[in-house]
Amino acid sequence: MGIRADYVTRPREWIASILAREPRFLSAAQIHQGLERVGARVSLSTVYRTLDRLQAKGDITARPDADGEVTYMLCEPSRHHHHAICRACGRVEDVDCAAMEQFAESLRALNGFELDGHAIEFFGKCGACR
Amino acid sequence: MGIRADYVTRPREWIASILAREPRFLSAAQIHQGLERVGARVSLSTVYRTLDRLQAKGDITARPDADGEVTYMLCEPSRHHHHAICRACGRVEDVDCAAMEQFAESLRALNGFELDGHAIEFFGKCGACR
DNA sequence: ACCTCATTTGCGAACTATTCGCAAAAATCC
């Protein structure tokens, strides 16, 4: 009568398969729509709960888009890297951290990506807080 | 009888002064609380409307925090630069873009900032979309 | 296959952040 956690269920498989085939950040609502389009009836609550689970497991990365709506993508946050996001189609390509210095050139060379902007945030402790 | 726009009002002055004295990203609710603490009674709607105005004028930068709540800071987005955000106190220091290559060293040298993480996103057009 | 029981799901309600409509208040100009 211990805990028998981690059931394999249809909704979870369906949601994972939606994420697996889309190399872009998707909102919970978009995933829900994707499920409907495939004929998989899953409630929005379950989508949210499953996304929370996947994030806790470290299988997906979450990121609020410009409007603050949270979006999710299959991507291991533990393997440190960055993202190149297509302004037109939203496609996300992983960018190795070492390539950061020559980012413009290496992006174009490696993926044919035409860079037109970037956003960087550094985190740490300021002088006062150290 | 032309348009006589851009009134100078108490609420706008109060909100600007809250932003002026805080070198960190604040949510609309936090600004509203800051106003109350100073005895300035301003509705939350006005806070939102004023923030929209300031953003349209290019005086402040908005950024959704990790939970998707939008936060604002006095900072000209037109002057291209990045931010170093203190994990402990939230203090934001501007980082010149050119310094990006040697970011860890220059950050520590310039501001005594102890870097322990960063987030980067590149934008543009992927090979398929060009 | 069937039974049992823990886990998961769906539903609707609750909650939170943000926006909107409109009448009352404030700012500007004369």
Place this chain on the structure above:
DNA sequence: GGATTTTTGCGAATAGTTCGCAAATGAGGT
């Protein structure tokens, strides 16, 4: 101060997300 326009506050509306709970489903044992 009076006329006119903009801004404010309020409460209602909206949108994204979370919660509670009864019903459905998955896992394990027989």
